[in-house]
Each structure stands twice: as structure tokens, then as C-alpha cells.
Amino acid sequence: MGSRASTLLREEEIEEIKKETGFSHSQITRLYSRFTSLDKGENGTLSREDFQRIPELAINPLGDRIINAFFPEGEDQVNFRGFMRTLAHFRPIEDNEKNKDPIASEPLNSRSNKLLFAFRLYDLDRDDKISRDELLQVLRMMVGVNISDEQLGSIADRTIQEADQNGDNSISFNEFIKVLEKVDVEQKMSIRFLH
Amino acid sequence: MACRTCLWLLGTTFFTCTVRLVVEGTEVGATQGSHPEPGVVGSNHSQAGGGHGSSISGIQIVTFKWHHVEAPYLIALWILVAGVSKMVVELNHNLTSVIPESALLIIIGWILGGIIYGADKMQTFTLTPTVFFFYLLPQVILDAGYFMPNKLFFSNMGAILVYAVIGTCWNAATVGLGLWGCWLGGAMGDIDIGLLQFLLFGSLIAAVDPVAVIAVFEEVHVNEVLFIMVFGESLLNDGVTVVLFNVFDAFVSLGGAEIDAVEIIKGIISFFVVAFGGSLVGIIFALLISLLTRCTKNIQIIEPGFIFILGYLSYLTAEMLSLSAILSIVFCGICCQKYINANMDERSVTTVRYVMKVLANGSETIIFVFLGISAIDPAVWVWNTGFILLTLLFIFVFRFIGVFLLTWILNKYRLVPLEFIDQVVMSYGGLRGAVAYGLVAMLDENKFKEKNLMVSTTLIVVYFTVMLQGITMKPLVTWLKVKRAAVTELTLAEKIQNRTFDHMLVAIEDISGQIGHNYMRDKWHNFEERWLCWFLMKPSARKSRDYIFNIFHQLNLKDAMSYVKEVRATHKVRESHDNLILQDIVPSVCLDMHEQDLTMRESEDFNAHHLLQQHLYRGRKQVLKHRYSRSHLETNRDENEVQEIFQRTMRSRLESFKSAKMGVAPAKKIQTKHQKKDKPQKVRGEGTFSPFLHVRPHSHPLIGNVMSLSTSLLGFETTSTATIFPLSFNLLLNLFLQIDQSQ
Numbered sequence: 001m002g003s004r005a006s007t008l009l010r011e012e013e014i015e016e017i018k019k020e021t022g023f024s025h026s027q028i029t030r031l032y033s034r035f036t037s038l039d040k041g042e043n044g045t046l047s048r049e050d051f052q053r054i055p056e057l058a059i060n061p062l063g064d065r066i067i068n069a070f071f072p073e074g075e076d077q078v079n080f081r082g083f084m085r086t087l088a089h090f091r092p093i094e095d096n097e098k099n100k101d102p103i104a105s106e107p108l109n110s111r112s113n114k115l116l117f118a119f120r121l122y123d124l125d126r127d128d129k130i131s132r133d134e135l136l137q138v139l140r141m142m143v144g145v146n147i148s149d150e151q152l153g154s155i156a157d158r159t160i161q162e163a164d165q166n167g168d169n170s171i172s173f174n175e176f177i178k179v180l181e182k183v184d185v186e187q188k189m190s191i192r193f194l195h
Numbered sequence: 196m197a198c199r200t201c202l203w204l205l206g207t208t209f210f211t212c213t214v215r216l217v218v219e220g221t222e223v224g225a226t227q228g229s230h231p232e233p234g235v236v237g238s239n240h241s242q243a244g245g246g247h248g249s250s251i252s253g254i255q256i257v258t259f260k261w262h263h264v265e266a267p268y269l270i271a272l273w274i275l276v277a278g279v280s281k282m283v284v285e286l287n288h289n290l291t292s293v294i295p296e297s298a299l300l301i302i303i304g305w306i307l308g309g310i311i312y313g314a315d316k317m318q319t320f321t322l323t324p325t326v327f328f329f330y331l332l333p334q335v336i337l338d339a340g341y342f343m344p345n346k347l348f349f350s351n352m353g354a355i356l357v358y359a360v361i362g363t364c365w366n367a368a369t370v371g372l373g374l375w376g377c378w379l380g381g382a383m384g385d386i387d388i389g390l391l392q393f394l395l396f397g398s399l400i401a402a403v404d405p406v407a408v409i410a411v412f413e414e415v416h417v418n419e420v421l422f423i424m425v426f427g428e429s430l431l432n433d434g435v436t437v438v439l440f441n442v443f444d445a446f447v448s449l450g451g452a453e454i455d456a457v458e459i460i461k462g463i464i465s466f467f468v469v470a471f472g473g474s475l476v477g478i479i480f481a482l483l484i485s486l487l488t489r490c491t492k493n494i495q496i497i498e499p500g501f502i503f504i505l506g507y508l509s510y511l512t513a514e515m516l517s518l519s520a521i522l523s524i525v526f527c528g529i530c531c532q533k534y535i536n537a538n539m540d541e542r543s544v545t546t547v548r549y550v551m552k553v554l555a556n557g558s559e560t561i562i563f564v565f566l567g568i569s570a571i572d573p574a575v576w577v578w579n580t581g582f583i584l585l586t587l588l589f590i591f592v593f594r595f596i597g598v599f600l601l602t603w604i605l606n607k608y609r610l611v612p613l614e615f616i617d618q619v620v621m622s623y624g625g626l627r628g629a630v631a632y633g634l635v636a637m638l639d640e641n642k643f644k645e646k647n648l649m650v651s652t653t654l655i656v657v658y659f660t661v662m663l664q665g666i667t668m669k670p671l672v673t674w675l676k677v678k679r680a681a682v683t684e685l686t687l688a689e690k691i692q693n694r695t696f697d698h699m700l701v702a703i704e705d706i707s708g709q710i711g712h713n714y715m716r717d718k719w720h721n722f723e724e725r726w727l728c729w730f731l732m733k734p735s736a737r738k739s740r741d742y743i744f745n746i747f748h749q750l751n752l753k754d755a756m757s758y759v760k761e762v763r764a765t766h767k768v769r770e771s772h773d774n775l776i777l778q779d780i781v782p783s784v785c786l787d788m789h790e791q792d793l794t795m796r797e798s799e800d801f802n803a804h805h806l807l808q809q810h811l812y813r814g815r816k817q818v819l820k821h822r823y824s825r826s827h828l829e830t831n832r833d834e835n836e837v838q839e840i841f842q843r844t845m846r847s848r849l850e851s852f853k854s855a856k857m858g859v860a861p862a863k864k865i866q867t868k869h870q871k872k873d874k875p876q877k878v879r880g881e882g883t884f885s886p887f888l889h890v891r892p893h894s895h896p897l898i899g900n901v902m903s904l905s906t907s908l909l910g911f912e913t914t915s916t917a918t919i920f921p922l923s924f925n926l927l928l929n930l931f932l933q934i935d936q937s938q
Contacts, residue, residue: 031707034707034708037708038706051706052848054705054706056701056702056705057702057705057706057844058840058841058844058845059837059840059841059844060698060701060702060705060840060844061698061812061840061843062695062698062699062702063702063844064844064847064848066699066702066703066706087703087706087707090700090703118692118695118696118699121695121699138691138695139691141843142691142694142695142698142811142812143807143810143811143812144810144812144836144839145839146810147806147810151806155687155806155807158687159687159688159691162686162687162688163686163688171688179686179688179689179692180688180689180692182689183689183692183693185696188693188696188697188700189696189699189700191700191703191704191707
């Protein structure tokens with residue numbers, strides 16, 4: 001960090017990112033140019049305002065939450081590594097990766113990591129549980145204004161009822177995984193990044 | 196009611212036939228026998244004008260001047276008959292949802308043809324190439340071009356071109372060669388035909404027909420990408436069809452011996468010339484139309500007429516230069532949409548839209564009815580089992596192979612791959628229609644000894660694709676989709692999560708810059724805004740786009756004021772200057788005007804699923820809008836959703852920004868007093884908004900945010916209101932700065 005000009009990405013860094021995230025060389029350079037175009041302050045990091053500058057996010061119900069997901073706990077700036085790390089969650093799972101050596105650490109775009117990302121969208125306080133309030137907040141963001149709070153509350157209650165197995169009236173990460181076991185998460189949370 | 200219209204329809208046809216019989220009966224000469232087309236004005240009519248014979252005995256009070264009016268009368272009558280048939284077809288909606296309208300119209304055509312044949316012992320009315328290509332097809336294509344969803348079209352242009360050019364060439368080659376091979380093998384018996392004629396036949400039967408595609412896809416609602424692929428392909432493949440048809444026609448005339456490499460190269464060059472030349476002609480006419488509408492302020496009443504005339508002229512000009520007429524008129528419609536909608540008065544725009552639909556719908560109806568009628572003509576029927584069945588088989592099979600092959604290649608380069616079901620629908624939806632029939636009817640009988648065989652085969656192919664494939668398309672799609680979806684009903688959690696995933700994906704796509712702004716597109720937008728709009732749009736049109744902004748500005752200013760007032764009240768901060776400033780702006784509009792009283796309690800046991808289904812925001816991917824429809828003019832209803840989300844987002848951002856700043860305010864109070872000396876005109880007392888003062892406006896992140904929002908406004912392609920929303924944040928900020936600077 002510091003005053004080093006962030007216009008060039010060094011080869012070693014690209015290699016490291018490649019190993020960590022699994023993106024290809026050209027994908028990394030392409031995303032780097034996107035990163036720099038978002039980085040209006042030109043200090044090598046993105047702040048929340050840089051993300052908010054993307055107009056389409058303003059009309060996405062979960063826009064601000066997704067922006068939050070890029071920033072690690074308590075920080076206000078994200079560097080390119082962090083940016084790529086978050087985006088890596090959305091890489092499609094390739095077949096050859098499924099047979100990977102189990103000793104190596106789980107890739108960022110594995111099914112459970114994708115689900116963890118989705119879980120964290122709900123679970124803002126990071127207590128590993130989606131409480132009724134947290135669910136209600138997300139629901140409120142995703143529905144129109146014609147649903148009253150009571151109705152939304154009942155929907156939230158019923159959702160928790162369906163998913164909750166240990167009766168603590170909140171959804172833990174394991175319960176979350178179980179509820180979504182029939183959903184094709186791999187396909188629903190993947191984007192084809194341009195080669 | 197149904198009986199009445201049926202009777203009326205039958206009555207009209209009987210009237211037509213009896214009129215003809217009467218006419219023939221009273222005719223002096225036998226010149227009437229061969230007037231098949233309503234569109235061709237024979238020269239005999241004016242000469243044989245009844246009542247002007249040389250022998251008049253006395254003054255006739257009333258005379259029956261049939262020949263005087265024959266041609267226009269028949270035309271008008273046929274249009275009426277076609278319209279009434281459409282009415283009959285639309286009587287029963289259950290029927291039209293199973294069998295597509297086009298198929299029903301063909302059936303009615305058969306009935307009518309049968310009646311006429313029975314009355315006349317010959318088919319006096321058929322769909323002739325002249326009438327079809329000059330009077331019926333142009334408006335259909337102009338309609339397609341004018342209502343084309345441009346952004347969707349151009350973003351998928353690569354794929355569309357691949358299918359249109361390579362796909363059509365593949366179809367033509369394989370069908371032609373396949374048939375030739377089978378002929379050599381003796382499957383068709385003894386017919387007088389050669390390789391070149393097979394190739395020609397292949398090229399005219401290969402092309403997917405836009406009229407038929409629209410007619411069938413109206414009923415089957417597919418996602419917009421798939422639709423634009425098939426539709427775009429059907430429009431653009433005309434370039435290839437025209438070239439192939441002309442090239443092979445010339446080859447047949449030359450005879451096989453004259454063909455050498457030079458001719459083939461000429462053929463390839465002619466493809467490029469025809470295709471690009473046709474498009475260029477269309478673009479030139481689009482420019483003309485836009486420029487013309489720029490100056491028609493004083494003749495608004497006939498403004499709409501120019502569009503149609505110039506569109507038609509673009510078609511004819513391309514035809515005259517032997518370029519692709521369909522491409523010309525399509526590009527004319529595509530390119531001029533935006534400018535004429537901006538330049539013309541609102542009523543003129545509405546007129547153009549409706550008249551365009553009327554003409555296109557009417558033409559389509561007439562085309563299908565006549566396709567049916569033309570079949571009832573024993574003179575053209577030649578049956579050759581081998582030829583016909585093999586043609587059907589080949590076009591079906593080779594279409595599937597071609598589409599799957601091309602899609603497999605394309606998916607490597609596409610952001611959103613085309614799924615299996617999409618490919619099936621695309622292959623199955625490759626319908627042939629009247630264009631093929633028109634082309635085959637243009638063949639010269641002397642060069643093509645087996646013309647009638649080809650005509651019969653084409654008719655059968657058209658009927659097969661339009662009727663059979665049209666009818667079975669919907670069940671096929673439903674069956675395929677049901678097969679892939681889960682059998683069990685999704686739980687609430689799954690439903691919610693699915694929607695969350697969709698929103699997530701859209702957001703990540705936007706962040707990573709996948710969809711939307713790329714370099715070329717941005718460049719084009721900038722160029723277009725700077726030069727083209729200046730050149731082609733009326734100055735007042737350019738300003739009125741701002742006018743709409745201004746109106747919204749006013750409304751949002753009120754919103755913003757009331758919001759500020761509301762927020763301040765909740766934070767309970769003492770401001771001495773507040774009342775002064777806010778006094779003259781009395782907002783009567785509350786920002787929370789959307790939260791209405793919920794009186795809709797559906798029932799005791801309300802269905803959470805149903806509620807969720809109804810009210811979850813759909814987001815960008817979910818919208819399965821049928822962007823182009825022959826019979827419906829729709830307005831964009833998603834604006835409410837967008838507006839709600841936008842307001843909510845901006846509100847929460849503003850709140851977090853304010854709470855961040857207000858938390859800092861007390862500590863910085865003292866410093867602002869010092870800064871007062873430096874900027875006397877800006878600082879005047881404290882207030883909650885003093886933190887703003889020591890931040891330079893340009894480095895203010897929210898202002899920077901807003902500035903870039905405004906500049907990227909021009910990238911927004913949808914309705915004008917959608918481009919306005921980012922501005923409301925601008926206004927909120929301006930409000931703060933105003934208040935803050937006036938202190």
C-alpha cells in the first residue's frame with residue numbers, strides 16, 4: 001500500500017491471485033482494469049462510495065448488502081486481492097476441480113463457500129445465525145411496499161419454521177445448507193467471466 | 196354472434212363468386228378469364244367499361260358498371276374477407292391458444308379457396324409474388340424494424356448474424372445436396388432436374404420466415420434472448436436468401452458448364468454487396484426520415500405519412516438496386532425509431548405506432564389466408580412422395596443439427612450460454628412461410644421444368660411448419676420445462692433464496708462489468724449523443740428530454756424537502772435557522788406515500804407462498820417480457836419496482852452517510868468557527884450541516900457519486916423516467932448544499 005502507483009499489476013501478484021482464486025491470467029487482467037476504472041481515488045483500493053457509483057446497484061434490492069460483502073469485517077477499503085477473493089465465489093465450478101486433491105484447501109468457489117457467502121448476506125452480525133429480525137430485514141428489501149409488516153413477519157416465521165431443526169428460532173449455517181440441498185447452487189451462483 | 200359472423204363471411208365469399216359469375220355472364224368478350232390477382236390492374240378493364248358500348252338505345256338511369264370498379268372492388272373485398280376471417284378466428288380464445296392464429300387462417304383460406312374453386316372451376320385468386328413482395332411484405336417488416344428492441348438486438352448481434360448467415364448457408368447446402376444425393380440414388384423417380392436446381396430449391400426453402408415466426412411465438416412466451424435470436428435470424432437471413440437465390444438462378448441460366456471459380460467468387464462478393472448495400476440503403480433512408488421529421492412541425496397532421504412512404508421507398512430502392520430489400524427496410528425501422536419518436540408530436544407517434552400495427556396485422560392476415568387459398572388449385576399440384584417427404588425430413592433434421600452445432604461454438608464465447616431447451620425451441624421454431632412460397636412462385640417455368648413440384652413441396656413445407664410445428668410448439672416447451680423442473684413444490688426458504696441468488700448475480704455482474712458498458716458501446720453512445728442527436732433531433736426535442744427531468748426535479752424536490760424535514764424531526768436536533776429556510780417550501784407530499792393502508796387481507800388462512808410470489812421484486816433477469824409483439828402495445832410496468840428500490844436504497848445510503856457525518860459534527864464544531872474566517876460567505880452559524888463546510892464539494896464522495904451517475908445517465912437505454920431516478924439523489928444533495936450555503 002502507500003504511494004506505489006497502482007496502475008501496474010505485477011506478475012507475482014497475478015500468480016498469487018491465480019492460485020488463490022482460480023481465475024485465469026486474462027480474467028485477472030480484465031478484472032484489474034475494471035477495478036482501476038472503479039477506483040476513482042486512484043489509491044489502489046475501493047471504498048463503499050466507489051461501489052455506490054455503479055448506477056445499476058442503486059436499483060438492485062440487495063445492492064448495498066452485496067457491496068458490504070466485499071469489505072472485510074470493520075474495514076472501509078478493499079484492495080484488489082479482496083476484490084478478487086469476493087468475485088471468486090462466483091466462478092463456475094469446473095468438473096476437474098471436483099476431483100481435486102482433498103488435502104488442498106477448499107477452493108473459494110466450492111459449494112459450501114458459495115453458500116457461506118449467501119449466508120453472510122443475511123447474517124450481518126456474524127453470529128452464525130440468521131435471526132428472525134435479520135431475515136425480516138432481507139425480506140423487506142426484496143418485496144414491494146404492498147406487504148404489511150405483519151404479513152412479512154408471518155412469512156419470516158414460516159420460513160424459519162421450515163428450516164429450523166434445533167428449535168432455537170433462527171437458522172444456523174448447517175440448517176441453511178440443509179434447506180438448500182436440492183437447489184442447484186453451483187449454477188445459480190455462477191457467472192461466466194469473460195476469458 | 197358466432198353464427199352471424201360465419202354467415203357474414205360465407206355471404207361475402209358467395210357474393211364475390213356470384214359477382215364474378217354475373218360479370219362473366221354479362222361480358223361481351225372472353226377477356227375476363229385470366230385475371231387472377233386482385234392487385235394487378237388489367238388493361239382490359241378500362242377498355243371494356245360496361246355501359247359505354249357503342250349501341251345505346253336510350254338513356255339508362257342506372258347501369259351496372261362492374262368493370263369500372265372491378266380491380267379496386269376486388270381488392271377491398273378481399274381485405275374485408277381477410278379481416279372477417281380474423282374475426283372468426285379470434286372468436287374462441289381456447290382454440291387460438293391451442294392452434295396458432297396463422298394455422299387457423301390457413302384453414303379458412305382452404306375453405307375459401309374451395310368455395311371459389313367450386314364456383315369458378317379454377318383458382319382465380321392466388322398469392323402472386325408481385326402482390327406479396329410489393330404490397331404485403333414491406334409493412335410487416337417495417338413493423339418489425341420499428342418496434343425492434345434495439346439494445347437487445349445489437350447486444351446479441353453476433354449470435355444472430357452467425358445463425359442468419361452461416362445457419363442459412365448450412366441449411367441451403369445440406370438440403371440441396373441431400374436432395375440431390377437422394378435423386379441420384381433414385382429415391383425420387385424420374386424428374387427433370389439438376390444439381391443447381393436442387394441447390395436453388397434448398398436456398399429458398401432454407402430461410403426462416405419472419406412472418407410465421409412472429410405469428411407462432413406470440414402464443415408461446417419464450418425468454419427475450421431466445422426470441423430475439425429467432426426473430427433476428429429470420430429478418431437478417433434475407434440477405435443470404437436473396438443472394439443465394441439470384442446466384443443459383445443465374446447459374447441455372449448460364450448452365451452448368453459456365454461455372455468456374457470466377458463466378459463463385461462473384462457470388463461470394465455479391466453476398467457482401469447485397470447485405471451491406473441493403474443495410475446502407477436502409478440507414479440512409481432512416482437518416483432522411485429523421486431529418487424530415489425534424490422540420491415537420493407545421494404539418495403535424497400528415498407527419499405519420501412520411502414514415503410509411505419513406506419506409507416503403509427504402510424497400511423499393513433496395514429492390515431496384517438488386518440489394519436486399521428486407522434488410523433495407525429493417526434497418527430503416529431500427530435506426531429511425533429513436534429520432535422520430537423524439538421529433539414528432541406525441542399524437543403523431545401514437546398514430547404511427549397504431550397504423551403500423553394495423554397494416555402489419557392486416558398484411559399478415561391476408562398473407563396467411565391467401566397461402567391457404569393458393570393451395571386449392573389442382574393446376575399446381577404435382578405429387579412426388581420421395582421429393583416431398585425427403586424435403587420435410589431434411590429441413591427438420593438439418594435445422595436441428597445446424598442450430599446445435601452453431602450454438603455449441605457460440606457458447607464458448609457467450610456470457611450467458613444458450614441452454615438446451617433454448618436450442619430445441621430455436622430449432623423447432625425455424626418455420627418457413629410465405630417468403631419461400633413467394634420466391635418459388637417467381638421461378639421461370641421454362642428454366643425450371645419441375646416448378647410445380649417445387650411449388651407443391653414448398654406449400655406442404657409451409658403448412659407442415661406453420662401448422663404442425665406451430666400447434667405442437669407450446670406443448671413441447673411446457674413438456675420440456677416441466678421435465679427439468681423439480682416435481683415438488685419449493686419451500687419458502689428456497690423461493691426466497693432463489694430470488695436472492697438472482698439479485699446477487701445481477702449485482703456481481705454489474706460490479707465486475709460483465710454486462711452493459713463496454714468500451715465500444717460507450718464510445719458509440721458518446722458519439723451518438725454528441726453528433727447524431729444534434730443532427731437528427733429537433734432542438735426542442737433535445738430540450739424536452741430535459742423538460743421531463745425538470746418536472747421530475749420539481750416533484751422530487753418536494754419529496755426531498757419533506758424527507759429532510761422528517762429526518763430532522765426524528766433526530767431532534769435544535770436548528771435555529773431551520774424554520775426560516777423550510778418555511779417557504781411547504782411540502783404537501785410525503786415521501787412515504789407508498790405505504791397505503793393494507794386493506795387486503797385475503798382470508799383467514801393467507802397463503803404465504805402466494806403473497807411472496809406476488810410481491811417479490813422481479814429483478815432484471817426474471818422479466819420474461821415479450822418485447823416485440825404483433826398485436827400488443829405495452830407500456831413498461833416495472834418502473835414502480837425500480838422506483839421503490841431506488842428510493843429505498845438512496846434513503847438508506849443517505850441515512851448512513853448522515854449518521855456517519857453527524858457523529859463527527861460535535862467534535863468539529865470548533866474548527867468550523869475557525870474556518871469561518873476563510874470562507875465568510877459560506878459559513879454562517881452552526882447547524883447540523885456544518886460538517887459539509889470543510890469538505891470541498893468536488894472531493895465530496897456523494898457529489899462525485901452523483902456526478903458520475905448523471906454522466907452515466909446517457910447509458911441508460913430504457914424509458915426516460917428510468918434515467919431520471921439517479922437525479923433525485925442529486926437533488927437531495929443540492930438541497931443540502933443550498934441550505935448549507937444560505938446559512
